Amino acid sequence: MLILVAERTHRTNTGYKTAILQNEVGAKENRNKYLRYQVEQLESLSNIEPKAEQELDLYLPEPSKVVILEEIN
Amino acid sequence: MILKGRAKFCGLIAILTAFIIAGRLFYLQTIKHEELTKITDNRVFRTISQEVLRGNFLDRNGRILAESIRSYSIAVSKKYVNDKEKTFDVLSIALKDVNKKKLKKLWKDKGNFFYVKKNVMPDEYEILKYAINKQKITGIEISPMYTRLRPYDDMAIDLLGYTNSKNMGLSGLELYYNDKLIRKTKKKRVAKSRRGNIIYDASIEKKEPTLNIYLTLDADMQYYAEKILNKYVDKNQADGGVLIVQDSKTAEVLALASNPRKNGQAMAFQWTYEPGSTFKAITFAAALDTNTIKITDSIQCEETGKWEVTPDVFIRDVHKAEHGYLTVPEVLSDSSNIGSGKIALKMDTKDFYDYIKAFGFGIKTAISFPAEPNGILRNWRKWYKIDKATLAFGHGISVTPIQLVTAYTALANGGILMQPYIVEKITNHKGRVIKKNKPTKIRKVIDSSTADLMKILLVKVVEGGTGTEAKVQGYSTAGKTGTSEKFLQGKYSETHHTVSFAGFVPVEKPKYTILVILDNPKTTTYASQSASPAFREMASAILNMKSVPQDEKVF
Numbered sequence: 001m002l003i004l005v006a007e008r009t010h011r012t013n014t015g016y017k018t019a020i021l022q023n024e025v026g027a028k029e030n031r032n033k034y035l036r037y038q039v040e041q042l043e044s045l046s047n048i049e050p051k052a053e054q055e056l057d058l059y060l061p062e063p064s065k066v067v068i069l070e071e072i073n
Numbered sequence: 074m075i076l077k078g079r080a081k082f083c084g085l086i087a088i089l090t091a092f093i094i095a096g097r098l099f100y101l102q103t104i105k106h107e108e109l110t111k112i113t114d115n116r117v118f119r120t121i122s123q124e125v126l127r128g129n130f131l132d133r134n135g136r137i138l139a140e141s142i143r144s145y146s147i148a149v150s151k152k153y154v155n156d157k158e159k160t161f162d163v164l165s166i167a168l169k170d171v172n173k174k175k176l177k178k179l180w181k182d183k184g185n186f187f188y189v190k191k192n193v194m195p196d197e198y199e200i201l202k203y204a205i206n207k208q209k210i211t212g213i214e215i216s217p218m219y220t221r222l223r224p225y226d227d228m229a230i231d232l233l234g235y236t237n238s239k240n241m242g243l244s245g246l247e248l249y250y251n252d253k254l255i256r257k258t259k260k261k262r263v264a265k266s267r268r269g270n271i272i273y274d275a276s277i278e279k280k281e282p283t284l285n286i287y288l289t290l291d292a293d294m295q296y297y298a299e300k301i302l303n304k305y306v307d308k309n310q311a312d313g314g315v316l317i318v319q320d321s322k323t324a325e326v327l328a329l330a331s332n333p334r335k336n337g338q339a340m341a342f343q344w345t346y347e348p349g350s351t352f353k354a355i356t357f358a359a360a361l362d363t364n365t366i367k368i369t370d371s372i373q374c375e376e377t378g379k380w381e382v383t384p385d386v387f388i389r390d391v392h393k394a395e396h397g398y399l400t401v402p403e404v405l406s407d408s409s410n411i412g413s414g415k416i417a418l419k420m421d422t423k424d425f426y427d428y429i430k431a432f433g434f435g436i437k438t439a440i441s442f443p444a445e446p447n448g449i450l451r452n453w454r455k456w457y458k459i460d461k462a463t464l465a466f467g468h469g470i471s472v473t474p475i476q477l478v479t480a481y482t483a484l485a486n487g488g489i490l491m492q493p494y495i496v497e498k499i500t501n502h503k504g505r506v507i508k509k510n511k512p513t514k515i516r517k518v519i520d521s522s523t524a525d526l527m528k529i530l531l532v533k534v535v536e537g538g539t540g541t542e543a544k545v546q547g548y549s550t551a552g553k554t555g556t557s558e559k560f561l562q563g564k565y566s567e568t569h570h571t572v573s574f575a576g577f578v579p580v581e582k583p584k585y586t587i588l589v590i591l592d593n594p595k596t597t598t599y600a601s602q603s604a605s606p607a608f609r610e611m612a613s614a615i616l617n618m619k620s621v622p623q624d625e626k627v628f
Contacts (some may be wrong), residue, residue, distance in 0.1 A: 030143045031195040040137050040224035045296040063613045063623070064546040070622040 099156020126219065126281045128254040129232055129239050130247075132292040133327075133497055137224055139233055139247070141240065143423060145198045146191040147213065149286065151180070155214030163208055164189055167201035192220045213398045227336075229295055232329060232442075234337030246286070246495075251444050253284045253499060287497045288291060289325035294318055296397040297614040298328035302589070305607040306332045309594035315340045315474045316590075316611060321583035323512035324482050324491035324502075326440075326475075327615075335526015340399035341444045345449065345471040346590065349557030350408045350471075350539075350600075351575045352467030355480060356417055357405055358488075358527050362519040365420045368526055371398045372412040380411040382462050388414050391556060405530045406538025410466045417465030423462065426453035431490070431518045432480040434472055438493050448472045453562040456606070467557060468565075478588040481575045484527045485551075486582035488519035528580050535576065542605035543574055545612045547623035551583075552608065554600035559593065569593050572600035578616060587611055 041047060052058040101109060127141040147168065154160050157515030161176045168190050179187050193201070198215070207215055223235050234245020242251035302316040311332075318328040331340035344551030360366045374380075374396035379389045387412050390396065396409060417425060429435065449471035451460070463469045475493055483490040492513040501509040519527075531551035534540040539554045552574055559569040573590040577583040589607040597603050615621075 025141075027195070027199075032201070033140065033142045034195045034222075037137065037140065037222050037224050043136075044223060044225050045293055045315070046228070049296075060614060060617065062546070063548065063617055066617060067258075068617075068620050068622045 082586075091603060104332065105389075120485055125255075125283050127221065127236065127270075129285045131285060131287045132290045132295070133287060134291065135287070136292045138229060138288065138290070138292065139221055139223050141219050141221050141236075142195070143217050144191075144195075145193040146188060146218050147182070147201065148186060148188045149176075149192055150212050150214050151185045152212075154161050154210070154355060156208075156210055159208050159210050160212060161209060163201065163204040164213070167204050168193065168197055187213075188598040191218065193440050194220075225292060225296070227334065228288060228292070228299060229329075230336045231331040231334045231339045232290075244443070245339065246288075246442065248337065250286055250496075253286065274393060283502045285500050285502070289320075289327060289497045289580075290494055291327050293618060294615050295330070296619070298330040298495055298611060299334075301607055301611050301614070302330040302332050304610075305589070305591060305603060309591055309596045309603045311591040311603075313340070313592045314590055315344065315588070315592075316607070317341050317474055317478045317588045318611065318615065319478050319482050319493065319586045319588075321482050321485040321577050321586045324479055324486075324493040325497070325512070326451040326493060326495045327585070337443075339442060341474045342438075342440055342445050343473070345473055346571050346592070347470065347557040347560065348467040348472050348477055349555035349571065349573065350410075350413075350466050351477060351481075351553050351555030351573050351588075352470065352472075353405055353408065353413045353465065354484060354527060354531060354553050354575070355429060355432050355434075356413055356425075356465040357401070357530060358484060358519050358523060359425055360416045360420055361526055362428070362488075362523040363420060363424050366401055366416055368401050368530075369502075370401050371542040372401065372404050372409075372414040372415050373397070374399045374404065374409045374415075378411075382414065382416065382459050383457075386459050388462060402530050402533045405553070406533045406540075408466075408534075408539045413465040414462035417461050422453050422456060422461060425464075426450075428463075428518070429470070432483060433476050433490055433515070433518060434470065434480070438473070438475050438479060440493050440495055442495065445475075446473060448476055467555060472586055474590060477573075477575055478586055481552075481577060481588065482586040483518050484524055484531070485523040485586055486524075488517055488524040490515040490518050493530065532580055539599075539601045540574065540576070540605055542601050543576060543608045543612075545578055545609055545616065547625050548577050548578045548612070548616060548621075549580035550576060550609075550612065551580045552605075556598060556600050568597045572598070572604045574600050574604035576608060576612075578612045579621065581624055584619075584621055585612065585615060 126143070129140040132138055147164070149160065161173050163244040164176055165171055165173050170431040171190055176189065179189065201215070218238070219240050223230070232245055234247040235242055235243045236247050240255060242248040242254065247254070298316045298318060305312045313332045316328070317332040319326055319328065329339060329341040331338070355385050361368070374390070376397045378396070379387045381387055390410050391408065396407065399407060399409060399412055404416070429450060435448055437445045437447055460469050478491065479493045492515050494510050496510055498506050498510065500506050528551055531553060532549060534553050535544050536551045540552050543552050544550050553576065555573040555575070558565040558567065558569050559571055561569055571590060571592055572594055573588065575588045587608055589604045589611065591603050594603050
């Protein structure tokens, strides 16, 4: 009888711990997703181009000012 | 003796009791087993629904265009607040856009329960949760919800569309692919304590994987497409416009921009317009392919600048030119309506109709987008002479931008009409490809030799005709301008126009087919001054960005 009660208690405690850990994992995954979203935002051209133009004075060159060489393997 | 009798009696009672207990146990554990287990399970176990986060939209390079994350709504339940001042402090510090003044007002104006902020992001939530535990305050209610995030704000929103707060797609691709993105609600069987806390997951039903949709769009090209279109719409004071970039080999849509940008309403797929002179390329391709004309032929384009097709019905050249005889390439490069009309009249009517159909006009492209129209192409049996002549320069026909750009891609692609598509692949949450769209040939519309001739003609338009403003330095460029009068209140308007430029670069090995349309520009009625420079700017940006080697001398 005592063994049964002990097993039951242990099972309940483990269940609580698992549920807490699952919630934490979910929260971390969610936070990770949000961070990735923020990285994506920062990397977007709509964020970078105005900064390049205004802060660094860098502009997309005219095609006539660029010579693109074909890569030969 | 008496004792012996009593002992016997007691023994009998004990045995009987044991038998009764054993019988009861047998009854409960064997006969009533299932029923009782069900009662216990119903008390302890609960089946709870767990929302599966909506799938993502990504561009062709795996950059997120739209994703769902768990967010939170924060509310206050007044009667459970143990320390009002501390609660206000915590909320105003942890949550952006929330201050004490606002909280005091809400506290005063609202009832017992009021929302402080919805769509709270995980970073704010974590600070709030920490502060609540640290300060030991009660009365702040946090409930999870879902927020659809777009890292590029409203970029491609006309294509992607919107979802509601219940995670359902309302418009655009969000609506079209709703069943793929939302899947079924995941169900879990969990054990709950008396207080309702989940103790452990008893079993988890087979998880429905969330699917992610990779589009053929390139986020960087899309950025330039929207930026350039908006610039030219503003500059020409147009009512709106469309810009599409398509891969010239596969007909994948690489970028598409609409102005105005309405969520879930992609003008590129849903808007219909009269294509005007951009349609001449289709007429010429049909005429050359049927040997109705040869590239060396000359056409009388009327020195008066007008041609009486049927009594009292005239066709005029828009550019007011008094041409006389023009060679076939000149008819196209000078965009002569008269010359084009005459070429169309030379063709067999059914042949002309069949070619238009074969180029994909008058029928949906089936590009997987809601509410795509067919466009309008009347049956050839109902055409009068004037209908056939005006159709030659894109009047009396209504097309969608995607139909036109796909037809130009066929010209660039050796005469092969490809199936345009916007979804590259669908993957599950582990990245395994569930479905992949591959370039699909619909039909060969014209012979490759005709397509080569068309390239020569369209290059001439850009080199010395109406499309010179579309020329991209260092790259051979082919294309055609188009200006059409808008059909308003039952007649063609002389004041409202649609101007466009359709073309492809580089000509030898075409990579990009681009269509720019400006709806009703006020500053000019000529595509050469409005749509052509927009084409050049877009082509320059993407050729540069994708490091496509020049095929002409730059210096």
